[in-house]
Amino acid sequence: MTQQLNIDLHTHSRCSDGALAPAALVERAAAAGVQVLALTDHDSTAGLDDASRRAGESGVQLVPGVEISSAWRAQSIHVLGLWIDPANQALRVALAGQSTRRNVRMREICAHLTGLGLPGAALLAIVEAQPGVATRAHLAAAMVAGGHARSVDDVFRKYLGRGKPARIAANWPGITEVVGWIVAAGGVAALAHPARYKLSASGRRQLLADFAAAGGSALEVVSGANAAHNIEACARWAASFGLRGSVGSDFHDPQLSWNPLGRLAKLPEGVTPVWRDRLV
Ligand code: AMP
Ligand code: MN
Ligand code: MN
Ligand code: MN
Secondary structure: OOOOOOEEOOEOOOOOOOOOOHHHHHHHHHHOOOOEEEEOOEOOOOOHHHHHHHHHHHOOEEEEEEEEEEEEOOEEEEEEEEOOOOOOHHHHHHHHHHHHHHHHHHHHHHHHHHHOOOOHHHHHHHHHHOOOOOOHHHHHHHHHHOOOOOOHHHHHHHHHOOOOOOOOOOOOOEHHHHHHHHHHOOOEEEEOOHHHOOOOHHHHHHHHHHHHHOOOOEEEEEEOOOOHHHHHHHHHHHHHOOOEEEEEOOEOOOOOOOOOOOOOOOOOOOOOEOOOOOOO
16 A cells, blocks of 8 residues: 655654754654654654654644664664553663663764873863763764864764774674563564664674564664665665555754655555554
8 A cells, every 4th residue: 555644754853863842843744744753762762752742733743762782793783662661660771771771882983082192081071061871972072172173974984884994893782682672561562774784794783683573563764865776776785574564754843954854655565564453
């Protein structure tokens, strides 16, 4: 069946590394025509109450979500939890653990920056002063503001990205454990941006097999501005592994050059929507 609704199941607010407060994000999405919206902050559900309140006022259906960082064979893999119960006690404990892992990693990264001659302690203080979970995006923004790099991309290219001197692998829990948290909290686990991971074809198949075996039920088939060939590949992978399809912008900031809110491609025909049986 053709996708009728304007749906976006992957967005960020200030509770992680998004630019907008949760209510402002909902308003902006509503103005852009989004009818069903998931707030999926990195390892945090702190914005869901505010988002839900504003969604009620704006006529948007809010899907309670989260984007959890996990590890699979030394890679960081992001798993979206959709329709989770944010009050689930085990999930709350798990996300508190994620926040601790983020804080530990941030201190290690900043210590490395100090070793490289940058003001690591001052940068750490800036990141720790912001209210949401600590992400590398916050650190990158602080480094740009301090004149240590020209842009966020520049920071990742020089310091924080794969193989760079201040790259610290966080001690994320395995993907099977993370999928388990989501399912136990009543949610649906969807693998975020599956085309973005650096994997061989056989590595990707193994990841998808492990994800499905763990109880994962969907792939993000339409992910932000991903090109048509990625959408087709993701649709094929979903079919091969018996997974449903999701649609998400990964929206962070209206200032970025392409604003995907309300303008995502539709889920291709033949892919079972992750929202089937879930939308009222
Ligand atoms: P973290 O979850 O703490 O590892 O932070 C990674 C976040 O940094 C991602 O969710 C992106 O939003 C952001 N980011 C921005 N630019 C880049 C980049 N060039 N490489 C990786 N992450 C980036
Ligand atoms: Mn992010
Ligand atoms: Mn992600
Ligand atoms: Mn995201």
